[in-house]
Amino acid sequence: MWQLYADYMKSFRENMAEFLDAGVIVDIEVGLGPAGEMRYPSYPQSQGWVFPGIGEFICYDKYLGADFKAAATEAGHPEWELPDDAGEYNDTPEKTPFFSDNGTYQTEKGKFFLTWYSNKLIKHGDKILDEANKVFLGCRVNLAIKISGIHWWYRVPNHAAELTAGYYNLDDRDGYRTIAHMLTRHYASMNFTCAEMRDNEQSSEAKSAPEELVQQVLSAGWREGLNVACENALNRYDATAYNTILRNARPQGINKNGAPEHKLYGFTYLRVSDELLEAQNYATFKTFVRRMHANLDYNPNVDPVEPLKRSKPEIPIQEILEVAQPRLEPFPFDENTDLPV
Template sequence: MCPLNAALLPRDTLARLLDKLVGVEGIMLDVWWSLCEPTPGSFDFSRYRPIFQMAIERNLKIQAVLSFHTCGESEGDQVVISLPPFIRQLQPQYPFLFYTDEDGEWSWECLSLSADHAKVFPSAQGVCRRTALDMYEDFMRAFYEEFSSWIGTHIVQIQVSMGPSGELRYPSFALSRWKFPGMGAFQCYDERMQQDYRDYIAAITTRNHHHGTDSFHRREKEEEVVVFPCYQTCGRGYNMLPWQTPFFGEGIAETERGKTFLEWYSSKLLCHGEDMLERARRVFHSQVEIACKVAGIHWLYKTKHRAAEAIAGYYVSDRFHFYQRLASLLKKYGATWIFTCFEKRDEWEDKAAKCSPESLIRETWSIAASLDVPFAAENALEMKRDEEYEQVLEKADWCRRNGHPLSCFTLLRLSEELISPDHVDRWATFVQHMQQSPPI
């Protein structure tokens, strides 16, 4: 991965960093929305063409991340890059454009799902008829037109940003509000999301009535459950643990209404993912690999409801399994699944956090393998120790020995520290070992 601010660095600085890459196949680079569409419908990729050219001259392939999110709210973010100003200026008029938590606080990490079909965004002509999905597609098409001669040859993968940090998830654990291992906070309190949920419940009630059953309606009355999980925490919910909340701790999540809410919440996220993949395929056809990044939310994995995952949109239960549904979606569009936290080991994690990154990796890899969905990996945080590099090697070898090798591993992140005398031998040895791994 290139520096987050690669497009803002002096070219000689970036060239010097690229010259230090030996044995790797290519680079991953964030193409930031706000740097390329400063005004509505007007695209400028002039910051990126020289970088791509430098990579090509060094025989490096390119993974381009079309970054429709902000930079600055994730661990390791050393720069701040916001959404285009013309987007943020609309928030006072249309507050539903950004995710909203229980306390009415907005997330600025990315646009909400509520913006996907809202025709409120200006076009180049100044007419406010574009939806968020229209804007994403316009950006993809402009990128395609700018770099069509390189797409599929030098630019070998397009990762489509689908949420915070480019990941398909809700912004439930932004660093400005959250500390590990808090479960995070639901992001569905804007007016449109609430109305969508009411419509969802009404449809279920109508369907049950039509089929001669009113069990859902009866349980709803007996349980007296509020429409949304409501902790009334004044911002403390991000850092609470599930057993400290009524929704998870008092059994509401196990009721019919609780399960239905979580299924709706995750289904909305999957719908967004499908909309983005459909637009990407429409623009890029089959000329290049399309990828979707999924967060490795490994904390609270060893708890009953896996609340940190559920709140991010990754609900797993006996009747709804987010990862299985995601794999089917990726299979449908021929997309690659990118997963993180490959450097982590269970025994290194805080016992109180009830983590299991190893179990989560095995679970997601197995689901991808069962459908023959390409599975790529990254480390979640910059690796400082030999043991972390060894963990990646072990996991990559395990995937290979079990018949579904990683399609790619992308190392986070190219920096002065990575190429320093104290570190360069460590990662160079890692690259060499990855290359020498025996075939299946």
């Protein structure tokens, strides 16, 4: 399949050469899954999924089944099979033996499966970014990928919806830092979503925690030295949403030069609409944009990116996959960024 990605990217480079050479295109987000996100299609609405269902593992075709069997056999457990107790799209975690308290996900077999499942996703992203590096070598662009903001069931120990999507993230295991570490091989940025969401706006039944999730993912990227970007998930035009984005954009912490130690590399606002352009909404939005730029004027003479240099990553992917990162406290985020509205 990676050849299809490579051919598509080559065609893009050829047809967009004028804009690439002129520096009009400065970022290329490489689509790696549903909605362009690096994840499995574990919660497709076309299959009847309804929020906040845990979704389903996507690995039951004959090819992945054979791959898992070979991996289990090599690990000394030829008797292990793919999970048959992980429920269906709209189940809640406690209804499944796999995700229940002391469930399969905590057993040796469960941990082996989840490691294999998440590693297949990371290897997929790594391979496609390898091809992107070759295709866009020398272009003045920044490669990026998008991570899905799966915030439902974040407050339960099993993190079921994240696991079915391929993010092996638990209370004591950082599934996002492993992804971020993979991106360091490719000079790639990490883009995350739901930057405008607050915990108290979510259904308590879904055990959602978008604020904690955003802070965990952004912190994982910064710890790996990545450029980290964000976007909002919903159409929001209110000061509460903008203030949440501002808080996430510039966590507390000043480096030795007096500049913010960590800040967003970029932010994508979704989306331009007639409602946004209404008088008060537009006035609030303009204030938000000024605050995002720290009330400083935009300097068009600053080149945002260097030419893409790397064609062959230096860190073996296996070294990244073999190290499970422990969960760390996220960087402190600024609570004093309210819009003056």
